[in-house]
Amino acid sequence: MDGHSITMLGTGLIADFYTNTLHGQRSRDQVRVVYSRSEPRAVDFSRRWSIPEHTTDLAAAINHPATDVVIVGLPNFLHAEAIELVAKAGKAVLCTKPLGRTAAEAKRMLDTVERAGIFAGYLEDLCYTPKSLKAVASVRAGAIGDVTWVRSRETHPGPHSAWFWDGRLTGGGAIVDLGCHCIEIIRNFVGKGNRPVEVLCHTDTLVHPIADEDNAVALIRFESGAIGQFEVSWTFRGGMDLRDEVAGTHGTIWMNHFLRTGFEMFTAGGGGGYVAEKAETSAGWLFPVGDEVSELGYVDMFSDMFRALDNGGTPQETFYDGYVVNAVMDAAYRSAKAHAWAPVELEWRGGSTPRIASAPETYEGQVVIKREVLPDGRQKLILKDPASGDFSDRVVAAS
Amino acid sequence: MDGHSITMLGTGLIADFYTNTLHGQRSRDQVRVVYSRSEPRAVDFSRRWSIPEHTTDLAAAINHPATDVVIVGLPNFLHAEAIELVAKAGKAVLCTKPLGRTAAEAKRMLDTVERAGIFAGYLEDLCYTPKSLKAVASVRAGAIGDVTWVRSRETHPGPHSAWFWDGRLTGGGAIVDLGCHCIEIIRNFVGKGNRPVEVLCHTDTLVHPIADEDNAVALIRFESGAIGQFEVSWTFRGGMDLRDEVAGTHGTIWMNHFLRTGFEMFTAGGGGGYVAEKAETSAGWLFPVGDEVSELGYVDMFSDMFRALDNGGTPQETFYDGYVVNAVMDAAYRSAKAHAWAPVELEWRGGSTPRIASAPETYEGQVVIKREVLPDGRQKLILKDPASGDFSDRVVAAS
């Protein structure tokens, strides 16, 4: 029943979300030490969340004798250094997304934690939203047949912190910020053993005066033939649009995680305050979210991480997953540059997945393309002659 | 950081939901002992939730030396006896809804716990849904002005357990099962200090061959003039419909807690399994809920209860609230019988609330009924002459 004592690295928006979750509800886990590069931010943060100690010394924060878990909530360009130090300290490490700025960097972090033999979890919250967890379970149980196509969309009007806009520090633009979520969501639906083979990506900088992409659309072709499609944008207007759509041979799943979740408010103004992350207005029709840290997956994410840590198991999202995501993003950038499909280059550990297959039904030697029920109960068959390739209709009695 | 050790009384659907919540995520609280009137059900339940001990001896369960909190998840007609025993044991008690079968019975339970000086919480989960908590906070902050009207609707195709259908054991029909939720939701929105004055209720038994109502609609008039409207049914088709709608002088809130929450699935069948509480179908278009125990308020409810218990405070929902709810339900039944408004009879502790008031704007000595912006930017005023009572239009320059 004992909880974990945590060192939090970073004091930005993501560290706020993490600590809010860790200290929320009836949790037995607590942040014990917080590190920031800035003394005032470290002080503010420790007061805001009642954290006993703060420091601007990264190594001291990581090596603090009272903590057993280190959470990396730092800007992308600082992940590698922090993970190196945690590995030396021999503690469990949980790292925010994206793992690295490139697959090469992510691979080095993966190697580091594997060599050190420490527990390492990849904090990809949006794979843990309650809707996603239930939807993935339904897909595994066969509710929609074989997955053919997954669309994951994450768009908003742009990040809150200056460093996010600097591709030199992050590794890119909207793809690195948002596409990493989409890619891993897609992988959970098509199956983690389903190898991402190649990527076709279009990027553009349409609105903001920056060097990196503020919009991107990409297709990922998986070994099974399934298509993953991600759409990311820093120029969306109206709030934060997080939607996933999954198509299968026998069903369909639609999920809206943020803007349309059954909570709608109109206000003539006044009495405002915080509506939701990235909300753009505080009057008119607003669409708040009930419990953001739950709806965005933070609660289930940390539960899974600590359960795996306590049981000596593997969390749902690992550093290897983070590395795969980086490899797909690398391919996306190469594709966008080459204006053509680019292969995903990675050390694949996931095995092999067969092609989506359907053994077509036959009727009197012809291939049944489709069955439709007519108003009188009879069925209309659309048939294909395997020899000539000709198509024809046939009406038959109710089956 | 210590958690609570709990005696759970009851092994039905509600005890499952409670224990699922208590043992969920990173909780530090655990059910230690479970009581059922039936030995096999006690055994099943204790295995299902890894509970160390089970018993069919009510007093033994309550007095078990290892537990400090007792949760009453029994049928309505057994609440009073259980609470009497917990009061004697001097432990904290949390009782499921409705508190009593009548206001008189609820009042006796309230008196019992107050005399004993024990901590007592009323487990009204739907007042704790994340959406409700945020919406109530917005209302308190003034986002929709004065509340004028609250509609709370709870309908489904009927309960799962036989005893629920027997009004002799429960105190009534759909009102006692579902109306209790609605009444307390309404109270949270109009303000708990806003006295429920009278009730107008219509009940009928339209579908099921039972003695009690399977449908009811009621209006509650509060001291401020606000109207509470509840709609309950055991004959709704399509799943469980939980919706709350709040109207204010400056805004509107709509909440859908179950059937339309941004999660939609179509399945041609197969791979089914549990969809959601009271779901009626397992093929076609389905509307699952992400995390039921969170969306239905159980998580926040227990957090509030234990936080209050640990801090020596008062939870949001108390036995007094349960008593008020019973008093309103009593009035509803009296009204339905009398076919007229019935006064709410209760010992009121809530103080007084002023009438919804608006000081009308005036324009050149006339009362402004409405302002409308015209396409050219000018404003059209609808004015009322206070002397003659005549109405007129006036177009004025943009304000």
Add this chain to the structure above:
Amino acid sequence: MDGHSITMLGTGLIADFYTNTLHGQRSRDQVRVVYSRSEPRAVDFSRRWSIPEHTTDLAAAINHPATDVVIVGLPNFLHAEAIELVAKAGKAVLCTKPLGRTAAEAKRMLDTVERAGIFAGYLEDLCYTPKSLKAVASVRAGAIGDVTWVRSRETHPGPHSAWFWDGRLTGGGAIVDLGCHCIEIIRNFVGKGNRPVEVLCHTDTLVHPIADEDNAVALIRFESGAIGQFEVSWTFRGGMDLRDEVAGTHGTIWMNHFLRTGFEMFTAGGGGGYVAEKAETSAGWLFPVGDEVSELGYVDMFSDMFRALDNGGTPQETFYDGYVVNAVMDAAYRSAKAHAWAPVELEWRGGSTPRIASAPETYEGQVVIKREVLPDGRQKLILKDPASGDFSDRVVAAS
């Protein structure tokens, strides 16, 4: 293939909607003469809609030799006089809602047109929305079993014209303006032969400084036992909320006619213009309607009227229906005053409707209350012993 030549009485919002519809798409009908009490408004209107003639002489407009149909789009207090004149002219008459200010007045108009033997249609557009027409057809075909409950809701922030606010001219407040729609929608779903027996109504003036109600909720009990529930308000914030919900023994229908129809727009402002009737904002999230005159029923309403006129038939909505609506509104006002159920007083022509009935299934001599499918495919029955009234569970093999 010949169309109709129309005299339009009135130049307000409703006359605009009517003429927009009549002159829209490929219509063969045209407004030939328009009447207004105000010369400038007559001129404006005739120019706006390319109408050949306008006049401020009511009798001249009605008796104009070139027109065969007169449409009454005047304020409520002018309906009776206009209809008297049309009856004398022997032309077909179509009258806007509500027919009269009271049932007595409506009855006189009904008698007038029946004595004159002229075609008379009641322009109740919201019974003709495409969704309503299809939904009523589904209900007639048995899709939801017996109708048990219909909720019709019409709310917005208040009318656009001064006379609407003066109960001396209209006959009341929000009930007369909006409740008339709801009542007739409800009648279409429960069946027009289903007698409205009594009404329970609560009215209040919560926000606007006027003498009549700006909010009302009412229950209508029909002969079959079905409940009609209407909710009207002139204080709703957020636009115009038109929703109908129908519950049956075997199904459910939900219709949203205006604010949530699959058309959503966010705008940071600029490029505004007309959004939709009663829209309150022109920035932020907006919810326009595709084709208002179609979605609100005007197109199908006039098609039905002219088809009936051309074929010597009866339209869906007649002056008798208008009279029934007035009778129900009268009962609503009496109920609100008496704070009790009030009988509906009217000359009933609709015949008799049996009570909603269900012959309960039995199982081994016990009444089956409910069947539930268990995860393993077996069924759980909830049974009632007809002798003792006791309830019990029974698990049986899959049926």
Add this chain to the structure above:
Amino acid sequence: MDGHSITMLGTGLIADFYTNTLHGQRSRDQVRVVYSRSEPRAVDFSRRWSIPEHTTDLAAAINHPATDVVIVGLPNFLHAEAIELVAKAGKAVLCTKPLGRTAAEAKRMLDTVERAGIFAGYLEDLCYTPKSLKAVASVRAGAIGDVTWVRSRETHPGPHSAWFWDGRLTGGGAIVDLGCHCIEIIRNFVGKGNRPVEVLCHTDTLVHPIADEDNAVALIRFESGAIGQFEVSWTFRGGMDLRDEVAGTHGTIWMNHFLRTGFEMFTAGGGGGYVAEKAETSAGWLFPVGDEVSELGYVDMFSDMFRALDNGGTPQETFYDGYVVNAVMDAAYRSAKAHAWAPVELEWRGGSTPRIASAPETYEGQVVIKREVLPDGRQKLILKDPASGDFSDRVVAAS
């Protein structure tokens, strides 16, 4: 006020929709002659719609002296021949989508009608849905700023007629059937003068045993930089999913034309019948459409066509538009084959469109990337140093 007398070529689903629309409401236009390749289908069709004459002689149908307009509702491979004949007859011609099987074929048809000088309209109904018309008008008025991205999605479980499945007769698979709609919808939003430059497309045959694609996703890059994205599928489960999403620099538009339009029905079964085009189930939760021919654009489409014809004008959708659509589809197929971007090859008449441009705001010599309002009313600026490319935060007073 005279209407048109029409020859209808074809008796399939589309001819039913067209005739239903032409004969609907108060229309002054009538189908006078119907042609089918099959005598029984011609007879059935003429009876179903009360059409005076039917024939299996194509030339006779087209040259019939009583008709002035010919509507081509034939399978794709018969368009060219029919249009040739209509051109010779010198009548107005309206042709269903897609215009040709290839751009070359479409160009020949365009040349044919231009040489003959006849009125020619392209029957692209989904560009005329009431929602689309209003949305395009809002975009033109500036409501969402510059359009950056348009997603148009049309998916269902596959066509109803055998010939549709035979790419030899149609020119392809789901792209030719459905993509043609999406491309023209996208063009209406990005502007018809905005040249489609190149296409990136992925196609696959994932489920049906056919030679052509049953799924495709494509990106179209326009001269302005705007991205058009279309998604088409013959393997979607759950009905027909028609959605358009438009992103602009200052706003967002979401349209759902079919499955979620504010009309929801649950039925336990029974009383079924037609729900909506391509609906897959007749029990459980169903999502009918109010008035299909209106919601799908047929009503406004024919109104525009006949208005243009009567006034000597040009309809919104012309044969040139049909040709552009074919050119984009050709590029999509070439791209899918080449696995790379393919240029759109066409004779462009649309002029030139400037690049989406935004003149970034500056603050003390730095570029303003973003402004955010803080809870205390102050603003946080994210700034970029144009010299170093470094980003920084700056908090300033409320503007």
